[in-house]
Amino acid sequence: MTRRWLDKQAHLVVLAALAAALLAAPFALGRGDLRLLTEMLCMLALAQMWNLLAGYMGLISIGQHAFVGFGGYVFFALAVLAGVPLLWALPLVLAAGVAVALPTGLLAFRLSGPYFAVGTWVIAEVYRLLAAQVSSLGGGSGISLPIALVRDFAAHPVLRDRLIYWLCLGLALIVVLGSWWLMRTRVGLALTAMGDSEQAAQSCGVPTQRLKRALYVVIAALSALIGALIFLQKLRISPAAAFSLNDWTITIIFIAVLGGIGTLEGPILGVIVYFLLREYFSQLGNWYMVMLGVVSIGIMLFEPKGLWGIVQRHTRWRLFPVRHRLNDQAEE
C-alpha cells in the first residue's frame, strides 16, 4: 500500500525537491551561474506559454517578442520618465501588458493559420520601430536604468541578483504550476480537444474563440512582466535587444519543439538541453547556429513529440499528470 502510494505521488516528491533546490540555489551558486539560472527560468516561462498557445490551441505566434520588448520598455519608461520605484513598476507592467494585448489580439485574431503567424511577427516589428522613435528613452540606441532607482531596489549587486532570481523563479513557478493546474481543469480538457478538432470542440460546447483570446491576453501580460525582469537584470534596454525575434521567439520555439510540443514536461526538458548546448557549443560561432538548425529539423522529422516523447516511450511516469481515468483498476 505504501509502495503504491509512493509510486502515485512520486511526481509531487520530485516537484517539491526541485522547487526547494531552486529556492535555495542563490546560497550555493556564484553570481555568473545564478544569472544563467535566472535566464533559464525566464526562457522556461516563455517556452511554456508559447507551448500553451501553439501546442494546445494551434495559435502559432512568431511575435511573442512584441510583449517581451513592450514589457521591458514600459518598465524602463516608468523608471526613467516617472521615477517609479522598480518593485512598484512590475505590477504596472502587468496591467500595461493586458492593455496592449487587447487591441493587439483584436488585430491578430482577424487572421488565422499562417496569416496569424506572419501577422504577429509584423505587429512585433511595428512595436520595435515605435520604441525606436521615443527619443526620451534613447531612441534607436537605448537607455540605462537610473542608478538611484537600482540602488533603492537593492543596495548590493549580489542582493540585486538574488532578488531578481527569486522574482523570476516565482514567475516561472506560477507559469509552470499554473499551466499544470489549468490542464487538470475542464478548461485544460477543452484546450487539448481544440488542438485535435476545433469544430468538434465547439459542438461539445467549448467557446473556442473566447478561450483563445482570454489565454492570449494572459500570456501576453505575463510575457511583458518577464520582459521587465529580463531587462532589470541587464540594466539596459535598446529596441534591437528588447524586440529580438531571435532571442524571445525563435529560441523559445526551439526550446518547446526540442522538449516536446503539447506536453507540460517538454519545455522543462527543452530549456535544460538548450542551455547545455549553448554552454558547450556556442563558441563554435556560426557552426553552433547550423547545429541548432540541424537539431530542430531532425526533431521535427524524426521525433515530432520531442525529447519528452522519447522519454514517454520508455515510461508512463509523468511529472505533471493531467489525465482523467475512468477504470482505475485497469492501470498496469
Next chain:
Amino acid sequence: MALLSVSHLSRSFGSLLAVNDVGFSLDEGVMLGIIGPNGAGKSTLFNLLTGMLPVSAGAIVFDGADITAAPSAARAAMGIARTFQIPQPFATLSVYENLLVAARHAGRMSHAQARDHCAAVLGRLGLRALADTPAGGLRLLDRKRLELARALAASPRLLLLDEIAGGLTDSECAELLAIIRALRAGSVTIIWVEHVVHALLSAIDRLIVMDAGRIIADGPPHDTFQRRDVREIYMGLDA
C-alpha cells in the same frame, strides 16, 4: 410547442443556393430522417442548425429562443448535439475524456456528475472497456460509437446524426441501429441524415426528402419514400 422550428432558411455559396428556403418544425420526442442525393443540402442544413455556418437568410428557433445568430458552443450548451459524417474524435484524449469534454462544457455537469453520466453512456454504447484507451487508435465502428457517445454525453435535447451508418457493414449497422432505437426511450429528439435508407426507414417517425437545396417531400416514412416524385429524384428512376 415545437422543439425546433426553421423558417425560410437559405444559405448560398457564391451563386449556388445550397439550402433554399427550407422550413419545417419538429416536436419533442420525434425522430426525423432526412434523405436526398449528394449535394441536396443536407450537410449544409446541419451546419446551419449547429451554427458551424452562418445563415444567408431565414430563422432558427430552438425551444422558444431565436438561435439564428448564436455561436456553435452556445447552441451546444442549449442542448443541441451532433455527430460528424467523418468522425472527429479528440485523438490525443482517451475515449472517456472525449465524453468528459462534452459533459463538462455543453452538459455543464460537475466533475462527479460527469464521471457517472459518461460511465453510463459508455456502458450503453458498449465502449466501457475502451474508456481509458486513446481515441485516435479506434476502428471505424468504435469511432462511430464514440461520435454518438460524445454527443450523448452532453445530455442533449436535440441530437443531429450525420450519416452515422455510412461505411459500416450490415451487422455493424444493425448494432448501431439497435442503440439509436434505444435512445428513443430516453425521449431525445433526433434528426438523422443518412444514405443507408433501409436503416433509416426502420427507425424514424417522419421523413423529409431534399433535392437541390429544397424540401420536396415531408411525411410518414414509408408513404413518403414510395411517392413517385421522390423515387424519381432519389433513386434516379424514370417515370
